Amino acid sequence: MFFIPGQLITWLTFPGVIVHEFAHQLFCKWTKTPVLDVCYFRVGNPAGYVVHENPRDLKVNLLIDIGPFIVNNILGILLTLTASLAVFTFESGDFMDYFQIWLGLSILMHSFPSTGDAKALMAAMKETEGQALLKALCYPIIGLIYIGAFGSVIWLDFIYASAVALLVPQLLVSLFV
Amino acid sequence: MDSENSYGSCQMCGREHRHSGEYDLPVCDDCRNSLLARPFPKWILFFMILILGISVFSLVKLPSVLAYGIAYEKGQQLSQEHKHVSALQQFEKVAKIFPKSAEIQFRLYESYFENGRIDEAYATLDKLIAINEKPDGSFADKVNAITDKMDLYYTANEGFYQLSDQIKDMTLEEQLEKIETYIQTNQSDILAIYSLCDLYYEMERYTDIEALLEPKQESFPDWKLGLNTLIPVKRELGKYDEAKDYYETLIALNVEDPYAYISAVKVELKQKNDAKALELAQKALALSPDDSYIQGVMAMVYYYLGDEKQTKQYLEKFNAAKDVDQSTSEFINSIVSGQLVWR
Numbered sequence: 001m002f003f004i005p006g007q008l009i010t011w012l013t014f015p016g017v018i019v020h021e022f023a024h025q026l027f028c029k030w031t032k033t034p035v036l037d038v039c040y041f042r043v044g045n046p047a048g049y050v051v052h053e054n055p056r057d058l059k060v061n062l063l064i065d066i067g068p069f070i071v072n073n074i075l076g077i078l079l080t081l082t083a084s085l086a087v088f089t090f091e092s093g094d095f096m097d098y099f100q101i102w103l104g105l106s107i108l109m110h111s112f113p114s115t116g117d118a119k120a121l122m123a124a125m126k127e128t129e130g131q132a133l134l135k136a137l138c139y140p141i142i143g144l145i146y147i148g149a150f151g152s153v154i155w156l157d158f159i160y161a162s163a164v165a166l167l168v169p170q171l172l173v174s175l176f177v
Numbered sequence: 178m179d180s181e182n183s184y185g186s187c188q189m190c191g192r193e194h195r196h197s198g199e200y201d202l203p204v205c206d207d208c209r210n211s212l213l214a215r216p217f218p219k220w221i222l223f224f225m226i227l228i229l230g231i232s233v234f235s236l237v238k239l240p241s242v243l244a245y246g247i248a249y250e251k252g253q254q255l256s257q258e259h260k261h262v263s264a265l266q267q268f269e270k271v272a273k274i275f276p277k278s279a280e281i282q283f284r285l286y287e288s289y290f291e292n293g294r295i296d297e298a299y300a301t302l303d304k305l306i307a308i309n310e311k312p313d314g315s316f317a318d319k320v321n322a323i324t325d326k327m328d329l330y331y332t333a334n335e336g337f338y339q340l341s342d343q344i345k346d347m348t349l350e351e352q353l354e355k356i357e358t359y360i361q362t363n364q365s366d367i368l369a370i371y372s373l374c375d376l377y378y379e380m381e382r383y384t385d386i387e388a389l390l391e392p393k394q395e396s397f398p399d400w401k402l403g404l405n406t407l408i409p410v411k412r413e414l415g416k417y418d419e420a421k422d423y424y425e426t427l428i429a430l431n432v433e434d435p436y437a438y439i440s441a442v443k444v445e446l447k448q449k450n451d452a453k454a455l456e457l458a459q460k461a462l463a464l465s466p467d468d469s470y471i472q473g474v475m476a477m478v479y480y481y482l483g484d485e486k487q488t489k490q491y492l493e494k495f496n497a498a499k500d501v502d503q504s505t506s507e508f509i510n511s512i513v514s515g516q517l518v519w520r
Binding site for chain 1: 199200201202204209212213215217218221224225228229231232235236238239242243245246247249250251254271275277278279280281
């Protein structure tokens with residue numbers, strides 16, 4: 001593993017950051033949660049953010065937090081689905097295929113919610129009474145968010161993105177063979 | 178003051194409003210609604226439309242790309258099952274779309290070799306080298322493994338080609354003597370050995386062929402030319418069990434090779450296992466329904482089964498074909514007419 005500054009990675013994968021924040025805002029809209037401020041991309045840490053009201057409903061909180069995971073994965077998979085076979089299996093991609101791979105990987109790499117999202121979810125869990133089943137679901141999600149966040153130091157986000165880009169098309173093909 | 182609600186200033190506009198406690202953010206309804214209606218910036222909408230557009234473009238391409246992915250996977254599966262004719266068809270489909278893929282050209286190369294289409298195999302090797310001049314270790318190993326076999330099984334040493342040129346106008350006996358002398362000092366030139374055995378076969382020197390070919394076949398169990406020669410040799414020598422072992426080996430190498438089944442048909446016919454011969458012949462015919470030689474062999478099988486109608490039907494097709502060589506035509510016609518007592 002070699003060290004590349006996180007900022008550089010973020011710049012190289014900026015579409016993923018934009019889509020991540022867009023997904024948060026989109027889910028805020030859908031759950032009628034007011035958004036106070038949005039930054040889709042900037043130089044700094046975090047590279048993007050969405051400031052919204054803290055929903056009282058734990059379900060809404062969860063949905064807003066995992067919004068990027070849903071949206072980024074769907075878009076990332078769609079983008080890499082066809083290009084992956086051309087580039088990785090047949091090593092015969094054209095410019096558009098490589099562009100799709102870069103775009104798809106960038107978006108997939110930013111599919112994990114941030115530790116800020118995890119903290120907001122933990123705070124919402126503390127304030128919520130009952131809903132034991134939902135809280136039980138939130139704990140592993142929070143765990144995965146932290147694993148994803150710390151794992152990015154060892155390229156876990158890239159490994160995840162590559163695995164999805166490589167394996168999903170193969171899986172689809174194997175369903176029909 | 179209402180005991181269920183509190184009043185306070187809106188955090189945004191400062192107006193007095195009733196804070197119901199339902200929401201975390203202390204803003205009035207108007208401000209809440211304006212926050213909810215916060216639009217996406219135009220550039221974000223444009224950006225997301227672009228992303229979605231490319232995603233849709235990818236989705237539109239999906240059926241065709243998936244078809245090639247499936248063809249490639251099927252081809253690999255078929256290849257593992259030794260169904261090399263069908264595997265080749267799948268790889269050819271993919272190669273039309275990805276002609277510059279070294280992986281696909283390698284699969285084609287391998288399939289042409291397994292199907293005995295050696296000229297096309299060598300042509301594909303040239304394409305492969307043009308695409309990938311400096312392949313990595315494992316890829317080069319795969320290619321070289323096949324190239325080594327092709328050179329061994331289908332290419333004689335330069336010395337043999339020169340010899341062939343020199344002896345082409347000599348008598349059969351003189352040719353034999355020259356080739357036999359050559360082979361004494363070129364035991365590794367198995368194509369030369371095969372060529373000698375070809376001459377021996379014309380002279381019905383079956384035991385000499387056995388002595389020369391069997392050790393080589395043991396060293397190179399997937400050498401098809403050797404198998405194709407040993408099967409009829411064992412058959413003519415009456416060593417039917419050994420012939421059967423060899424034809425089963427040949428079929429196993431490529432279960433879609435119709436001529437492997439035809440070799441087997443003749444072994445079974447010699448033993449008067451006509452029903453078994455018919456079963457094998459029908460497999461060959463299913464694989465290559467328009468092949469005139471196979472139709473001729475079908476005529477033979479039905480002749481021995483006593484089915485005059487089918488014999489006549491297949492013989493007519495065989496005789497109408499323009500690609501049948503004279504000796505084969507004479508052979509089959511003479512058996513079916515009863516002139517040649519083959520068994």
